[in-house]
Amino acid sequence: METDNYQVLEQVDSKNKSNFGFYLAGITGGIALLLSVVSGSFISPALRKVKKKKAAAKEKKFHATGVELNPWLVWYSRFYSWNRGITSTRFICKDLWKVDLSNYENIVIFGVQEMMEDLQIKLKKELGENSCIVACRFPLPSWSPVATFGEGINTVWLYEMSGSKKIS
Numbered sequence: 001m002e003t004d005n006y007q008v009l010e011q012v013d014s015k016n017k018s019n020f021g022f023y024l025a026g027i028t029g030g031i032a033l034l035l036s037v038v039s040g041s042f043i044s045p046a047l048r049k050v051k052k053k054k055a056a057a058k059e060k061k062f063h064a065t066g067v068e069l070n071p072w073l074v075w076y077s078r079f080y081s082w083n084r085g086i087t088s089t090r091f092i093c094k095d096l097w098k099v100d101l102s103n104y105e106n107i108v109i110f111g112v113q114e115m116m117e118d119l120q121i122k123l124k125k126e127l128g129e130n131s132c133i134v135a136c137r138f139p140l141p142s143w144s145p146v147a148t149f150g151e152g153i154n155t156v157w158l159y160e161m162s163g164s165k166k167i168s
Helices: 002-047 050-059 071-083 113-126
Strands: 064-068 089-093 106-110 132-136 147-149 156-160
Touching (some): 071 089
Parallel strands (some): 106 132
Antiparallel strands (some): 132 156, 147 156
C-alpha cells in the first residue's frame, strides 16, 4: 500500500516538472521574441537601402571604415561585408568621440539629435577643406546643407566643409 502511494507521488512530481519546463521554455521564447522585435526597430532603419550604396562604393573602390559603439552591430556589419565579398571595408567598435577623423574626406553619420551640435564642433576641428559630410536623420544645427534629399526620418543632408568652415 505504501509503495502505491510513493508511485502516485512520483507521477505527480514528474508531471509538475515537465509542465515547469514547458512554461520556462515558453516564457524564455516570449522574452527572446520581444527583444528581437524591440531591437529590430532600432537596427532596421540602418540596414535599409544598403544594396545600391554598396554596389556603387564597390565599383568606385571606396575604402570605408565604420565606427560603432555597439559590438553587435559591428559584428553584424563585418559578417554582412564578408558574406557579400566586400573587402574594402573595416568596422571598429569604438567611441566616435575618441576617433581621429582627420584621415577621412567623406563622413556619413547616423547620429542622434542630441549629439549633432558637439559632432559639428568635432568635424570642424578635424576635417580638411575638401571634406564632405552626409548627415542622416538629423541635420547639423548651424551649418547650411549643400543639398537635402528625402523627407521625414529618411531625410539626408549633404554638407561641404569649404562652406561650413566659414560658419562660426
